[in-house]
Amino acid sequence: xxxxxxxxxxxxxxxxxxxxxxxxxxxxxxxxxxxxxxxxxxxxxxxxxxxxxxxxxxxxxxxxxxxxxxxxxxxxxxxxxxxxxxxxxxxxxxxxxxxxxxxxxxxxx
Amino acid sequence: xxxxxxxxxxxxxxxxxxxxxxxxxxxxxxxxxxxxxxxxxxxxxxxxxxxxxxxxxxxxxxxxxxxxxxxxxxxxxxxxxxxxxxxxxxxxxxxxxxxxxxxxxxxxxxxx
Numbered sequence: 080x081x082x083x084x085x086x087x088x089x090x091x092x093x094x095x096x097x098x099x100x101x102x103x104x105x106x107x108x109x110x111x112x113x114x115x116x117x118x119x120x121x122x123x124x125x126x127x128x129x130x131x132x133x134x135x136x137x138x139x140x141x142x143x144x145x146x147x148x149x150x151x152x153x154x155x156x157x158x159x160x161x162x163x164x165x166x167x168x169x170x171x172x173x174x175x176x177x178x179x180x181x182x183x184x185x186x187x188x
Numbered sequence: 189x190x191x192x193x194x195x196x197x198x199x200x201x202x203x204x205x206x207x208x209x210x211x212x213x214x215x216x217x218x219x220x221x222x223x224x225x226x227x228x229x230x231x232x233x234x235x236x237x238x239x240x241x242x243x244x245x246x247x248x249x250x251x252x253x254x255x256x257x258x259x260x261x262x263x264x265x266x267x268x269x270x271x272x273x274x275x276x277x278x279x280x281x282x283x284x285x286x287x288x289x290x291x292x293x294x295x296x297x298x299x300x
Contacts, residue, residue: 121291174286178230
């Protein structure tokens, strides 16, 4: 079935550093989303992307929808301790979400 | 404005038993989807309900069934529980076009 591959699988960074993670697919998708999930909680929508090439920001977060419609990346600037969690990319495929494998982010003071 | 609410938050069941999980969608949303998230994995789509009908279904056996009520709330039922059904069950609500789904906090089901 369809699969979204995220990299890196995990990241350990120091507070204040910038973070970049990406998500790739072998298929074309027209809507890409980024979610963050804290332990024991449901995913929270961070950014939604609807147009190839689109660059969208939400505070310290910036995401881009790849021009080929097969990838997306998420950047976090000036990381803080509350950025800790698992970041999932997701795409819409016939009204359902397909999630990536996740990137686990750890931030050290 | 209440977001998506799920109950219960935690549940322990024995193999072979049946379980019902509940979800109230975000105000204004009419579509409810259910996902299963095993430890260390991303959520996997189970099925989606719109206008009280199952509109789409993922690769899950018939032991998984659901219902949507006229007020758009929804239930997920799992029969003949297996150990492998232990997971976080997430409910997501959205508008009919499915965009920008909002998730509840999940129900952690443990089968022993």
